[in-house]
Amino acid sequence: MNRTDYIQAAEAHCERRGCKLTALRRQVLELVLRHQGVVKAYQVLADLQKERGIAAPPTVYRALDFLVEQGLLHRVDALNGFVVCDHFECQHESMILVCETCGKVQEVDVMAALAGLHDVADAADFTLSRQNLTLTGLCKACRI
Template identity: 35%
Template sequence: MQNTPPEQTPPCHCHGGFIAEHDHGPCVNHALERAATLCRERGVRLTPQRLRVLELVWRSSRPLQAYALLEELRVQQPTTAAPIVYRALDFLIQQGLVHRIESQNSYAACRHPDAVHDGQFLLCTHCGRAVELESRPVSEQVRAAAEGVGFEVSQQTLEVHGLCPRCQGGPQHG
């Protein structure tokens, strides 16, 4: 009998494609269950359409554009119209389950939707993968700096461009 093995870190912190290859299916399932619970607690409806969009965003290691989501949805339901995707995304963003990456006009799954937070993303310019940071000190520093020049922040999304560990050609993990 062993105590908690190190593999049992919360699956939602797998950071998608940034870390070594792994079976991402359980991470997605965990995330969808978590989202369903959150929506139930908040008394909002996670419709099958919204859930499907969230699943697609979660399955992808790269942020997805709306048209890519639409194409995926049309595989199952050819009549799906674009407004359905946008309405689903609006809802998911509102609930903090998805973040919008402004510079790419794309959407990424939130890795920790339990608490409302600012979006902070590391974006690999080579492979397109994205990793979400959630650094409260960074958010607070930006806010403080903005207030220092008399600016009132309503929303902040930080997008940092560079190369992920895989694309630096360095030693591979795992």
């Protein structure tokens, strides 16, 4: 899916969920798309400032929070960053793999593996929220 298609799909996705991908939110989403991998909020802020003059932290944080809420982005806690989700349509939980060496990120579907975690949580009388796991390790290229 190219960038334009993605944005269009994202817009429809928001519409279906009863909210709007406004101009600002779209602009922030585009800025995140332009990077590959994890982006930091203040990087987005800097980019945004280049494009539209002044902008303050709350502006980008509000947009990023919205995009995460809609499932268009995932927050990567371990890195204080954000990464695009390219399958926001389907409801799969997923696992985000972050390479400790090169920083590259990949997202994989893990319904099966997560079932095991849910079992363990159930055994501990704990109900997991829907969530995307972020795990760190070494990608193929860096492992060599």
